Structures are given as structure tokens and as C-alpha cells.
Amino acid sequence: MYWIYLVMFTLIVFVPTFIRNGFFIFDMTQTQEFVILFLGSLGFFIFLMMERKMKKNMSEKNKIQGQINSMSKDLKYSYSYIGEINRKLDILEHIALGYPESSNLTQKNQIELFDSIMDAVRLFGKSDDFTIRFVRLPNYDILKEIKSMPEKALSFSLKGRTVDVNYFESDEFIVTTSPKTIDNIFSYILIRKITASQKLDDIELMKTLAAQALFIFMFMRNKKQMKCVI
Secondary structure, eight states: OHHHHHHHHHHHHTHHHHOOSOBTTBOHHHHHHHHHHHHHHHHHHHHHHHHHHHHHHHHHHHHHHHHHHHHHHHHHHHHHHHHHHHHHHHHHHHHHHTSOSSSOOOHHHHHHHHHHHHHHHHHHHTOSOEEEEEEETTTTEEEEEEESSTTOOOOOOOTTSOGGGOEEEOSSEEEEEOSSOBTTEEEEEEEEOSSTTOOOSOHHHHHHHHHHHHHHHHHHHHHHHHHHHO
16 A cells, blocks of 8 residues: 555656656646646545545454454353353252261261252352251241351241242342252241342252252151151
8 A cells, every 4th residue: 555655656756757748738737737636636546445445444353353252252151151050060969979878877977968058058149148947837847947157047937928939039038948848848048138139040059959958857857756766
């Protein structure tokens, strides 16, 4: 592009040297003026065409850059989503593999059975203040409660509420119940919100954690009852 302007500028400078005679009805001076005007107009036209081409290339470049950015965001989201799913699967696998191989459990073993569930609730509930409660129907008697912060009390009751919903929330709490009951006993996870707008990213996972906790609780409860019978 710059070489074109240089060549045309050089030609304009040497017009008086090359043109010594008039042309048709024009004298020498007028002919030189018209040639200079023509070369200048041609240069201006080339400049406009190149500028338009440059703007078009810039527009296409910005469009492609926008598509690349969009693809990068989608790819980043996909990797993040896959990583989150893998982490959830690892947690559920860890909980499943943590089931006792023997009915002879020490107090330490019993605590460890719930530790992985508590860690998962803390991670996916995005709160450090929560509890898992095991409740007997129809009176909603709390049989056992496992708190993330034993020194704190969470004032909440399910009495008068429909547990079939499995999930509901208030300005202060998020509640997820186990999908099923076992011998009229169910569990629910009570999470204190950090902000009023806090939501769960995966409600079904939290229901699964509540169900896993209920299975472990009933396993240990049945074990104790069998010992008492013996």
C-alpha cells in the first residue's frame, strides 16, 4: 500500500518533466494540471478502497475474536462442569465405599461414616453452618442430630410442613429431606443461608446425601437393636 503512494507521489513530482506539450485543446500547463489532478484523485480513490478493505478486515477480525472468546468461555464452562461432575461422583463413590464391612463398629467408625457426608454437605451447600437430623413420623421426634457446629443451635422444625416436597427454603434456611422413609424415619439436611438469595446448585445431589445419611443411621440403629435382643 505504501509503495503505491510512493510511486504515485513520484509521478506527480515529475509530471512537469514528462509532459512538455499540450494535449488536444489544452495547453501544456493545463495538461500538467489535469494529469496531477488525475493522479491525485487516483491515489485518493485507492486510499478509500484500502481503508474500506481494512475496516472490513477489522470487522471480520473482531467477529472472529468474539467467536473465539465465546468458544473459550463455553470450553471453560464445559471443563468446569465436567470437573464439578467428577468431583460429585468422587464424593458419592467415597461415601458408598465407606459403608461398613462389618456390623462391629466402634464409636470412631460411626463418626467416620458420617464425616464424608458432612464434608459433601459443606462443599455443595456452600455453608459451614448446617445439621443432619433423623426424625420419626408422625410426631416428628428428633432421634439424632449431627451438627457441623455443635455449639450452635438451629431453631427450625418440620412440624406442620409437608415432607413429600423434599425441598423448600426460607429467608434463613434451606431444607432438603430424604426422598423416602425407612420404618417411618426420614432424614433432612438443614442449612443456614449465608445470604437470603443463596441457592443450591444441585438439589438432587443433596437429596441423595440425605438418603445416604438415613441408610447409615438405620444400619447403626438396627445393629443396636439386634444387640439388645441378643
